[in-house]
Amino acid sequence: MAIIRDRELIEKDIPVELIASCIKEHQEGIERLNLLDNYYLGNHAILERPSDEDLGLPNNRLVSNHAKYITDISSGYVFGNPIKYEGAQIEAITEAYKAIDIVSHDSELSKDLSVFGRGLELYFMSSDEIPIPKVAVIDPRQIFLVVDDTVEYKSMFGVHYYEKRDMDNEVIGYNVNVYDETKALKYFAEELDGENFKVVEEIPHFYNAVPITEFSNNEEQQGDYEQQISLIDAYNILQSDRVNDKEQLVDAILKVVGFSFGDDEEEMSKTARMLKKHKILELPEVGADASWLVKGLNEAEVEILKDAIKSDIHEFSMVPNLTDENFAAQSSGVAMKYKLLGLEQLAVIKERYFIQGLRERLKLFANILGVKGKAVDMSDVIITMTRNLPENEVTIQELVTLRDFASDETLLSQIPFIEEPTEEIKRVKVQLEEKLKRTQREFGYPIDPPEDVTGDEDEE
Template structure:
């Protein structure tokens, strides 16, 4: 939902015309119904729930079964692609990784990934915390409340961003709109009773020090579509088939009794009383030549099951998210064999990763800019970003790892242990511990120690551990 405008429409990049803001808001609101529909499908509010009630007026069953494949697709694709923390490697990247850890960027990425999977787009807002010592923070904003405006060049450079939301009184009644406009150096706050009127009242103007528009837009794919968006018609068909299947079963149970050559009574009361007696005693007495049989609807469960299986298969095939309850996933498979089974999901993850990394680089630049203001040197041009798939793997045993001693570095060996988060740091800790143990033993036996031998001097990922 990126909004494109000609840069020449803005004379001063830090003074966005209100008319332009109103125009962009109108364009953004035109796409909100689509986003509302996608959210409803994720939450289980499918079209089948709006099924007409005409059948109920005739006493016919009208079941509304929701099989929430939309939520399944989003949860699996998000968990597979973003289930493990993203790794950042590069020179002078420590201040940013420390800032990321302080604000729990892993949880933020999970929230962003969910928005991408549902809406096809996600936006995050960068700001400084209100603490006594402010720190850079970032938050995910609902894409129905925020948008980014870029220029019409091939680079699509950011012009400004708008975050707007309803303002409510003490009784939670809507009294107007708050509109925050973010430029390269300012945050301009407006209030309007009617968002489309153009009658905006400027409330405040604040500086920010990100040196860029502090809003990053992430894409799920080139089309900016959600993971289940193209499968909605198949999901509706599956819900309809299952609902009608239950309806047919109910009608079979409530079958009509056909009587030939006999009457249950002359009046409605007599007929009702006879029907109750038949139901109670499960017996009906008929005169000679009369007959009784149930009128039932023929059900071909085999054909229905084939159709159900075909629709479900199409949902998983076209979404590229496999059915993990399928028999193909029942056996204990190695990590490599599992990757072959998840080949389609891997292609989906590759696309999601490609576009997500682009957004991550913009995030790095914003954090670098604000940390430079705080006199912390950061270099992000050569940062390597690695996204690790959340895939079951065969864990090496301790004996397997011990057998590799002398063949690979200590940092690599420690990285193979699942309970070690940072192998490099663990090597340093072990080196310090061994030196402290050696000094303690030397003092115990009266040997002199070298005062210049400090464990803090130990550096390097592949430093040898003294035995």
């Protein structure tokens, strides 16, 4: 979440003490971000469960990574298809986006939104001979934005800081890069307390605004599975204990009545080894008995509890279990949308906040392209995000029957493997003309029209 400060704290330059104060506040939230990242990577609390080695009881620690499933499904559903931009002067922006593969960038950003609840972009110019505007997704644990305390929350500056290491990969300090509306100020600090910040470099960035944009996953900036962590922990414990019970069942204690395996430990161990080897136990005729001491397992009740916890995880995260029997049958696109109603509500919220960030990105790219002499107006840009959902495709036979009711361009746009219907129509036209000429040549018809000879020769 952006850090809020009074704009009056900045007179001409940003005070080092203010930078250090903001870094300190940012670090207070890193523990939460580390927890969310660990759950996505599969490092769950169950792995830290202590074991009692003295009792020799099994201590399985199973991880069912619902966190990764929730993130991958929600991100793929909302951001699986490329975002489309439409506008009178959008071409310069889209060309710049293609040059930096913005589609892959958006996919990476969507993962940070789902895991951490927010994602941050840093804009810069490439180091090529002909610099181009570029953008990078930065780990939210290393970057933050500082805004003013007005109702508009306008950006004042941003900070990107990370460890500096020597040749032995030992930490020797921190690189602290501070970005305001005109320049990037780079510091080196042994500690982040603000007392020993040394200026390394000051360079202009030409974006005419703070070149950092913060995207939000929702109003609270919470991750998609953040509120389900306790349920995920309960599911891991239940599954781990089920396996523990199975192991204890296999290693059950043999209870014997009416006889002894031996008079001392050596004789009892020898009898136990023979019993294990030959699988035969001879008992006296009267009053003797042998049986296993086992704990009764009610698998039906455990399975009901497991399904209930799993159902709650998917229900409250609004990400359905796609392996459930409700998704087993083949369904039309419309029927599938009804089954994904909860996920669609989640997608609407994610899309709304993502588009807000995209408009900030457009402004920054428009600013830098303006500096390069390409005036771009972003006021009429329409941003369209389409869900990554299987659709009912029209067959070729159905398209042929519609030729008299729709234009060729509209019909070709319904075919998945044709990306540019207009260009395809031009190529087909050229192809037909070449075919006609080839046919005329084969039948001896003149390909080019005869020359038009007009007028009479001069008479002497």
